[in-house]
Amino acid sequence: MRAFADYHTHTVYSHGKGRIEDNVRAAIQRGLKSIGITDHGPGHFFIGVKGEKAFRRMQAEIRQLQEKYPQIEILFGVEANIVDVDGTIDVPAAILPELDILLVGYHKLVKPNSWSALRTGVKNFFSGWQGKASQSLREINTKAICATVRRYPVMAITHPGLQIDIDTLELAHVCAECGTLLEINSSYAGKLDNYVQAALTTDVRFVINSDAHTPERVGDFTAAYHLIRRVNVPLERVVNLEGAKRGVFRAGEKFIND
Ligand SMILES: [Zn+2]
Numbered sequence: 123m124r125a126f127a128d129y130h131t132h133t134v135y136s137h138g139k140g141r142i143e144d145n146v147r148a149a150i151q152r153g154l155k156s157i158g159i160t161d162h163g164p165g166h167f168f169i170g171v172k173g174e175k176a177f178r179r180m181q182a183e184i185r186q187l188q189e190k191y192p193q194i195e196i197l198f199g200v201e202a203n204i205v206d207v208d209g210t211i212d213v214p215a216a217i218l219p220e221l222d223i224l225l226v227g228y229h230k231l232v233k234p235n236s237w238s239a240l241r242t243g244v245k246n247f248f249s250g251w252q253g254k255a256s257q258s259l260r261e262i263n264t265k266a267i268c269a270t271v272r273r274y275p276v277m278a279i280t281h282p283g284l285q286i287d288i289d290t291l292e293l294a295h296v297c298a299e300c301g302t303l304l305e306i307n308s309s310y311a312g313k314l315d316n317y318v319q320a321a322l323t324t325d326v327r328f329v330i331n332s333d334a335h336t337p338e339r340v341g342d343f344t345a346a347y348h349l350i351r352r353v354n355v356p357l358e359r360v361v362n363l364e365g366a367k368r369g370v371f372r373a374g375e376k377f378i379n380d
């Protein structure tokens with residue numbers, strides 16, 4: 123089992139430790155063909171990308187690096203946050219169509235867009251990192267993330283069900299319908315068995331990512347491979363494994379098969 127791409131890595135533009143170039147070099151050393159630079163969206167308190175200007179700087183840096191390192195594909199992306207109960211995300215409107223890949227992660231500690239988002243955010247904050255929310259809160263969360271998938275060209279949902287309690291089976295159904303992938307996150311693989319098992323009962327497809335916050339962890343998929351074997355995920359359902367049918371990821375076009 124061998125993945126050829128890592129679509130989810132962080133840099134100093136959010137709270138990663140390495141520069142974009144450090145991640146790119148690490149990915150080349152690991153033999154990857156493609157790397158996503160996907161820092162946290164600006165709605166994340168303290169750590170998000172600092173607005174549109176910072177996105178532009180990232181984009182320019184990626185273009186330069188792409189010329190310097192033609193042997194690897196470098197994708198300009200983001201791990202966006204859900205900032206409202208209607209599924210609104212925190213990517214500036216001018217940036218969204220420019221992205222190569224759009225990932226969405228449902229996180230705590232995000233600036234709310236409305237009073238109901240604030241109320242929901244506070245309740246989620248106090249329901250524990252892996253704890254169960256009340257049924258009504260879970261329904262609000264699930265409705266929000268499903269609305270995000272329907273509304274935006276989301277390539278993948280990162281670590282489903284990790285920080286915010288949602289109905290992952292319902293999310294998987296909507297993702298299958300919309301062509302959005304679900305992530306098998308190598309940084310949190312030990313906590314994701316239940317969601318992957320539930321998602322396997324639908325037609326959804328998966329993507330393996332490292333969620334590296336340091337260059338050393340770029341392309342480290344060991345825990346994800348273990349999870350895939352443990353839960354028996356059919357390898358053809360993971361889009362970035364060697365031998366898998368590759369698709370094209372464009373923020374404006376969703377996931378399209380070659
Ligand atoms: Zn995340």
Ligand SMILES: [Zn+2]
Nearest residue numbers: 130132201333
């Ligand atoms: Zn991340």
